[in-house]
């Protein structure tokens with residue numbers, strides 16, 4: 386179903402009041418629910434997840450593709466989420482989601498996409514530092530039957546990135562059906578660190594999502610006027626396309642490369658036994674030193690690499706969970722002997738930080754609800770024919786993002802790896818947010834200050850995007866475009 390921003394004109398008065406005056410939180414929840422019919426969650430759309438037949442499946446590991454030339458087919462398919470039920474889906478070379486691309490920093494790659502579905506599609510490399518013509522945003526959409534090749538030299542640090550649909554107004558629905566996958570960049574530094582790196586054995590990709598299903602097993606993507614701002618949360622929590630699967634872990638350090646691949650759900654991750662783990666990487670780089678945590682908050686599109694130590698835990702069973710909704714993502718059984726030994730180093734990298742004193746200007750971005758226009762940035766709804774910002778190459782800038790609403794948002798900048806300077810006016814930022822990032826969480830009424838520098842790729846005509854990565858917000862206007870210009 387296509388969500389047009391026009392639908393905001395019909396926002397219920399209660400929701401509108403909330404959005405535009407930002408009055409209160411909890412109460413509105415309760416009040417809103419009384420408007421729903423039986424079986425309807427607050428985000429609209431029935432969810433029959435609980436009544437469909439399930440058995441415990443092993444954690445799927447997306448196929449690893451290595452090299453410099455990749456052929457990816459965007460296809461219509463069927464995927465078995467529930468026993469004996471074929472759910473219509475989209476996938477990339479696969480029935481749901483797509484392979485993990487391993488790219489080597491410095492190598493020149495060609496990623497050739499063919500669109501065989503009956504909709505326009507663009508596939509964006511999220512976190513990839515590439516020229517705007519290779520970004521895979523709405524300006525590189527493929528019509529049904531068309532192909533497009535992303536051809537570039539990998540030019541960034543080792544990190545876990547991803548690709549996903551970025552089709553104008555259709556990103557939410559196409560990602561929901563399965564158009565996403567991981568891109569892992571490796572370099573000499575990641576080679577040298579004594580970290581778990583046996584893919585699928587002790588180096589485990591986790592694309593975390595939640596989905597709603599109809600009673601016939603089909604995916605139900607029908608966010609209503611409340612779900613668009615507040616989030617469209619399903620009852621089926623899944624990892625790599627399997628609902629609450631089982632992972633047999635070796636009794637050693639295990640690295641999880643976690644992507645919040647949901648459309649619009651915040652995840653507060655941790656293990657059922659409360660154990661601590663080490664976060665070693667943010668969206669686009671290692672952290673300088675591992676950060677010990679027992680809960681990890683990830684907003685949609687953010688990544689974190691963590692290492693958890695199961696040495697001495699042979700025979701233990703636990704789960705990786707979302708503590709906000711108390712749902713299981715992955716069942717873990719520590720049942721295998723360690724096949725290698727690794728040790729997270731106490732120092733991972735040294736990051737070249739930009740100096741705020743070098744900043745040449747400050748840009749301010751207000752994330753707002755606007756009567757009659759829905760969700761906007763600086764009063765404007767996304768227009769692919771309008772350039773909102775012209776950002777000169779090689780200049781240090783401060784970008785201030787203000788969430789003027791009471792609902793959660795985040796902010797993503799294409800092709801750019803920034804650092805967080807301040808949260809809510811304080812420069813005392815959490816230790817696990819001190820790596821390079823491309824997406825930053827901004828809770829209701831919060832603000833962040835980022836230090837940003839556009840490097841390498843200027844283009845006077847083809848823009849990149851910045852936007853909220855809650856996909857229903859993005860699809861409904863909360864996105865803008867910038868050109869990187871030669872000075």
Ligand code: C2O
Pocket residue numbers: 509511549551686797799850852854
């Ligand atoms: Cu993950 Cu503009 O996208």
Ligand code: CU
Pocket residue numbers: 509510511512797798799800
């Ligand atoms: Cu992106």
Ligand code: CU
Pocket residue numbers: 793794795853854855858859863
């Ligand atoms: Cu948002």
